[in-house]
Amino acid sequence: MVQSSVLGFPRIGVLRDLKKANEAYWAEKISQADLLAEGKRLRIAHWKIQKDAGVDIIPSNDFAYYDHILDHIQLFNAAPERYSSQKLDPIDEYFAMGRGHQKGGVDVPALEMVKWFDSNYHYVKPTLQDNQTFSLAKDPKPVREFLEAKEAGFLTRPVLVGPVSFLALAKADRGSSVDPITLLEKLIPVYVELLKALKAAGAESVQIDEPVLVFDLKPEVKAAFKPAYEAIAALGSAAPEVVVATYFGDIVHNFDVLPAFASLKGLHVDLVRNPEQLEPVLKQLGPTQILSAGVVDGRNIWKNDFKKSIDLIQTAIAALGADRVIVATSSSLLHTPHTLASEKKLPAEVYEWFSFASEKVKEVAIIAKAVTNPESVKAELEANAATVKARSESARTNDPKVKERQAQVTPEQHIRKSTFDSRYAQQKTHLKLPLFPTTTIGSFPQTQEIRIQRNKFTKGEITEEQYDAFIRKEIDLAVQIQDELDLDVYVHGEPERNDMVQYFGERLTGYVFTTHAWVQSYGSRCVRPPIIVGDISRPLPMTVKESKYAASVSKKPMKGMLTGPVTCLRWSFPRNDVHQSVQCQQLALALRDEVIDLEKNGIFVIQVDEPALREGLPLRKGAERDAYLEWAVDSFKLATAGVEDSTQIHSHFCYSEFQDFFHGISAENRTYTDIIIAIAALDADVLSIENSKSDAKLLKVFIDESYPRHIGPGVYDIHSPRVPAEEEFKQRISEMLQFLRPGQLWINPDCGLKTRKWDEVKGALTHMVNAAKFFREQYKDQA
Template sequence: MVQSAVLGFPRMGVLRDLKKANEAYWAEKISQADLLAEGKRLRLAHWKIQKEAGVDIIPSNDFSFYDHILDHIQLFNAVPERYRRQKLSPLDEYFAMGRGHQKGDVDVPALEMVKWFDSNYHYVKPTLQDNQTFALAEDPKPVREFLEAKEAGFHTRPVLVGPVSFLALGKADRGSKVDPISLIDKLVPVYIELLKQLKAAGADHVQIDEPVLVFDLRPEVKAAFKPAYEAISAQASEIPAITIATYFGDIVHNFDVLPAFANLHGLHVDLVRHPEQLEPVLKQLGPNQVLSAGVVDGRNIWKNNFQKSLDLLHTAIKALGPERVVVATSSSLLHVPHTLASEKKLPADVYEWFSFAVEKVKEVAILAKAVVDPESVRAELDANAAAMKSRAESARTNDPAVAERQAQVTDAMHHRQSDFETRYAKQRTHLSLPLFPTTTIGSFPQTNEIRIQRAKFTKGEITAEQYDEFIKKEIDLAIQIQDELGLDVYVHGEPERNDMVQYFGERLKGFVFTTHAWVQSYGSRCVRPPIIVGDISRPAPMTVKESKYAAERSKKPMKGMLTGPVTCLRWSFPRDDVHQSVQCQQLALALRDEVLDLEKNGIYVIQVDEPALREGLPLRKGPERDAYLKWAVNSFKLATAGVQDSTQIHSHFCYSEFQDFFYAIAALDADVLSIENSKSDAKLLKVFEDEAYPRHIGPGVYDIHSPRIPPESEIRQRIQEMLQYLRPEQLWINPDCGLKTRKWDEVKGALTNMVKAAQYFREQYANKA
């Protein structure tokens, strides 16, 4: 018998139930008991879905109110003291670490949040001290949720983030110098205690995620595996069987740490991302170890190609036998929407191409049956083959006009007319900017009224003319507020936009869209990624009307706001039948047309955001990474390089630890970069000093993901830190990111303090001059 397994299930619920409950709790509209009850309801519903689909191994402890790494921070009592001393309830302390807390006498910012490997999910970084200790929390969450499932009739496999990955993904707190991995000997005994409690509760099997095994590991991290897992394995009779799970890459280059796993039950590998690792992994497994074969994609929405998956599974069974092979998702299904059944408006011809979490759970169970008894699921196999054929032959897929235009791209199209010094001299005259110019990243609050009017327009309850008039009034309000605040470069606020990728996808040929296919990005923030189903082109201008209207009413330069080609690609569900470089170039050509149209209509500052550039970077150094950076950089330059010297190109990066590929950031040749910086302890700034970056930079001076309003003194301190690495004439003053998730009172308070801080330094340096 071949078993089936799911590594994790989405948390939000079919209608973003958890998002709504969290936000109601934060707004004090529901009680803590109400929120906890909603969490329990969702967990039970998700276990039921998997059991009814026929999955053999169902996860627990994959649910989280905010983030699974944040769960482990609290689980191991690795909470920084600044949160402890606020005397908050455990739940409020938890949320304070994730999103900050500013109420009454309590004022603490959130912990740093960065991208989870190469996904668009964000995790909260473990933040550790020189004198760090660990202790298992009372009533540990993994044990509590295992028992909750057991009581409801579900025998689950608890999921833990492994000790090496937990530390390797962490950082030293500000003022501390500890290398987190050096704490491994302190942390492992806490894991062992937790595993013993799980065993006592009745758990016979545990999934320990060690995803850092797909990285090029530092020697110190690599060396931590053997003693950690030898210590855990020494307790084999008192702890559950363990499957080590890896995903998002191959582990062949880290085979030398696998002997430490000799006493372990099994190893999970991602055969969607790297199917070529199957053969070497099969040879590496011990004589009794189980292979968990990740053949159902946990990262994309395309229906599984059963024939390709069965070919891999047959290879594994031939080597190991059916009892030593588990059919599994490639990773947690956290990264895909809840269910395709919610989609009532997808075109009929593409509906059968897709599979969301509920459907992927069924695919896992079907494959486990098909690999040993295909006739028992013959109808499902035939339907799958028909869907594969339909997609391959669809007229949606290929557009000859797009291919012809791509063939005409020349190298000259990737380069600006002049070097930076020449064009900045023209920009300075053209735009009349002061020292320490202030701006925002683009979006302003998406208020309830904006959402209501957008919904009415979508439903046909108001006309296009009525909606346009409403949008104009919102733009007028945004300009008025920026006038009052005293900003130097304005934005129109993006009231007409639903999402920074979806908005553009809806105006491009080659995309389809969902109505309920939400995916968690961080905390309660959910996104609804567009789906690329065919070649991409721009039928008409996408942003010119609103930007032109705003520019004509603005006293200051108005920024045009676009989402870059790499981010449009990465924050959509891309095609899996065409290389991503081809899709990205198509997006770049569409955006090039938009950039030139903005310039023709009086927009001389144009921001093309690329926050996903780091996210798309292959996880290991080598030819694949070099090739990615080449086509990603060229795509950005193709989109932006056609403008005149006097037009200023900006780009924005958030949650980008780009120290290891800074040369590619510089190669974008943007006139101004803005970067998330407020929670990075200025570590990103040093790279600009080390590399002697010649152009202009706006490191974020405050965290927009928190409702907290930073005082002027705090922003001054951040600017002072920046001036240790950057020249005054280089420095722009801006928030970390867009402000669409904040409320207007929060925005006005924070920006008022930001502008005052900029004016202070403007005066200081004017006096020095």
């Protein structure tokens, strides 16, 4: 009989319950006992949803208060000494690694956060030392949560991050030179001990995630699978049965690793992202191994096409037999909202097109039943076929005017009028920029009062005129504070914006919006991605009114703030019936109109953020990556190239990890499609990047590539509430100057400040500006 399985469920709850509990704990409004009780309540509620839906294999240890990789850091007693030596309570040490800690005489920054593969989720990067040791935590979390589920009446399959992926996704700490993968021999005994403990607790099987198998692996990483899984297989009946899970790509290029899994129960593959890998994978399985077939999308919100999924499952059954096939989600459902049932305001037509996590677990169960006993789910199959057909025929998805404009795009529309040197000479005079110019990335704190007034306006409790007056008051405050701080290029603070993508989506055709479809981005940070359902265009200006007002009350240049086409695409739930390049070009054309309108209204510094450019990069080198970077770069240039030379174009990138893409590539073999070359091809005048938690030496890539334009590496971490001392800023800038020219360097935080409080912002920016002025004096002869 075909079984059904879910690889992981969202953690945050129906109404962002976990976010609220975490933030209440951090603010000392609830006790640790209250926080832990809320976590238990959520876990039990999520297990019940899956059991009630008819899912056969339900995960445990997929819950995390902050991040599942951070859980494993603590599980293996791998916290860097700067945290473990503080003698904090375990939960406070955990949060200190995730978000920093600055109270009670303890002052430690957070560990680095990085995007999880090509998703918008951020994980905490394991940070290891030369003398690194590992040991299993007392009362290990996977065992504790398995027993908790068992006591509540749920027999679950614990989820672990595999030893090779854990180390491959790690990095050496500052001052250390260890290659994390060389620590495998020290880590394997901890997995052995953990698996024995799970078996003793009653676990029949475990899911071990090895998502790095979708990468082009370095030889030493690929070689690590054999000793790791030979040690696990050697446990035999002393350990639960093991299913190794991969997702977000295909594993065909790593088939030579599969013999390491030959004695294990089976393998999970993502057949949503790469359905073409099914048949070659089937040929690689051992004679008794099972296939967990990921046919329900864990990354998007579209209702499953049952016919397509059933066809794939039946192909697997024909090769293996029904008892060796599991119908599963493609990945964890962490990346999807909790439940569609919370949405009361979606248009009835499109409501029928969607499926969130609680609905996807039902889809998994229905597909499993459909290949075993189709008559038992006949009504569900017929309703699904009708929905799929209705969506394909809907007039909502197609706009002939948008398609006509796309057909008329020319190569010339992608090119600025002059080269950077010529442009910057005009910009420096026009904008009166000093050496080491200071700015922020865009947003200022979204205070409770801002949220209250926005909510009142949304509900119709105040008029548009009243709301506009409130927004102008907030802009006045932002400008006044920047005057006091003596920044060089101002921002208006974005008090009118709910989210950097949603705000624009609400002003474009082709989008729909949800009320409660929140998804975890990192820690307690949740986003509510808009959904692209049709062709995209801009009916009216989107940001001109607020930016024009801000410029009118500002003494210094005011930046217009836009979200770039790639990020608008990537941080939405995109259509799955049209190629993403088509959707991205439509967004670029809409933004091009906005950029030109900003310039016409006196905004001569325009930042078009593309933090998702790196995130969207296909995980493997090859034709798909080449094509992606070509259309992504072209979309940015199409959006920004219509301005005069004296208008300065900025762009911002988060979690960039540029250096990863040059491992083993000689300079003569690098192409336009290597990421740093692509970023240079954007032709932005100023590039700001998240760099505060990375070694400054990583900036060396900009020297190696002779990057010609200006760069603002983030000088402090805005994701942490701590306020760095002025000396920290000076040290950071001094490190950057080893790799960047004084005339090239901008000074800015590493991201927007919307999640921070004003006292934190003022303190940090005061120290940042003072440090910039210090170096301005030191290098005044080069001004």
